[in-house]
Amino acid sequence: MNWYKRAQFNDEPPAWDFPEADHDYNPNWDYEVVIPDEKLIAISEKIMNEINTKYMPQIGMGKAKASYIKGKPGALAFYINGTALYPVFVIDLENIRTSSEECAMENDFDCEKEIYIGISTTLFHELGHAIQDWMNLYPDEDQAEEFGIHLHEYGEVWNFWE
Numbered sequence: 567m568n569w570y571k572r573a574q575f576n577d578e579p580p581a582w583d584f585p586e587a588d589h590d591y592n593p594n595w596d597y598e599v600v601i602p603d604e605k606l607i608a609i610s611e612k613i614m615n616e617i618n619t620k621y622m623p624q625i626g627m628g629k630a631k632a633s634y635i636k637g638k639p640g641a642l643a644f645y646i647n648g649t650a651l652y653p654v655f656v657i658d659l660e661n662i663r664t665s666s667e668e669c670a671m672e673n674d675f676d677c678e679k680e681i682y683i684g685i686s687t688t689l690f691h692e693l694g695h696a697i698q699d700w701m702n703l704y705p706d707e708d709q710a711e712e713f714g715i716h717l718h719e720y721g722e723v724w725n726f727w728e
């Protein structure tokens with residue numbers, strides 16, 4: 567895939583700029599940061615913007631930021647433990663596209679729509695983990711998944727921590 571190639575030719579990893587954060591975590595320390603397909607970035611930025619303008623104020627957290635990485639095969643995204651209130655997510659948009667396309671083909675769904683759903687539910691799931699960390703709760707997968715799906719389907723924050 568050519569975006570991997572393009573990233574490899576860059577000597578410097580893409581700059582990380584998160585001045586609002588109360589921590590200095592930089593995804594370049596731990597991950598291979600890449601520049602994904604513009605179309606995928608646009609979807610992700612739209613959802614991150616929704617998180618930051620709509621949901622973070624409701625939840626009472628600061629701003630969240632996503633970094634685009636090349637993860638292991640099948641790995642979709644991670645929340646970086648210890649970064650709440652200003653959560654950092656690392657996300658492999660190409661892996662999400664691959665798994666969403668497979669899902670769309672198996673179920674005869676619209677591919678574009680599945681990719682959007684895949685990125686949205688993944689970022690919302692990671693937001694669930696950030697809240698768990700913020701609230702000193704155990705990182706519960708089912709709870710994060712339910713939180714993410716609820717937010718995606720209804721646009722409502724499920725206050726599982728209250």
Ligand SMILES: [Zn+2]
Pocket residue numbers: 691695707710
């Ligand atoms: Zn999870």
